[in-house]
Amino acid sequence: MRKLLLGDISRIREAALEEARRKAEEIISLAKSEAEQIILKYRMEASRKARELIDRAERSGLEEARRIESEAIRRAKLSFSRVKTEIMESVFSRAWNVIRKALSENPELKYRILKELISRGVRELGEVGMVELLLEGEEEEKLMKIIRDIVGGEVKISASRGPLGAVLYSPDGRIYVEATLRNVFEDAKRKLRPLLLKEVVGVISELPQG
């Protein structure tokens, strides 16, 4: 076996240091690679969570937006419906005034209407025991005769103040029919309201559906 000389030691030292340097570089290179992986992993995880946050916010925003729009449509429809009701009430109210004025100016028309009201009441009630006239003016005498022609001589007739018409009672007084112009008016309102609305609203396009 050859003895190790100091010259040999020097070569060994160089080789060993070279190996140590290589190993150190490898350790650091590995650490750098691992560090890059860590950064990449954190970044991907954060990006995924960020996307989730934004998606959740978008969903929540859209839900809130739908609620806001539905509420606006609901309020708009409700308000539009109120306007339609107000408009129709105004038309009917004006029509009622027109009718009252026409009746006060035209007694013949008033008597005809009263006769029609009572005839209708008689048809509805069948047998009449008593008639209570509802009058606005002082025309009882003339009207009594008109009414007697319709209901017959045996029927008791009285008169009191009220909207044009009459209350007809059955002979036993247990059943009665209110044959008043006001009732006819209310019936007409129910019947005409949708027809008139259809006529006027038809020209105004409807609100968006929600």
Added chain:
Amino acid sequence: MSEVLRELREIDELIRRMEEEARAEAKRILKLAKENAEKERLAILRNAEEEARRVKERIIEEARRRAKSIMSDYLERAERLKEYVRKREPYLIKKVVMEILNIGDVDAETIVRRYFED
């Protein structure tokens, strides 16, 4: 011979120290990487929260704008309806009068016209 052994021990020691230093440096690199990654993660999430808030606000703002437009559209239609009905009022009243008084078109029109003339 003892000189040689001493040299060899020194080499061993040097190699061990170099490896230790490399490991310490690697540890430092990893620690720094984790710190930076965490900082970046927090920054990404902060930005995302801000962006999410903006996205939601933008959507809601747009919905509020549309809601305002719906209400304004309704007001405009309501006004048009009122105006239309105002113009058609005599005709509508005539229809009611015809129905209630059970009279014809001409008679009802006379009654309505007289009312409006007065």
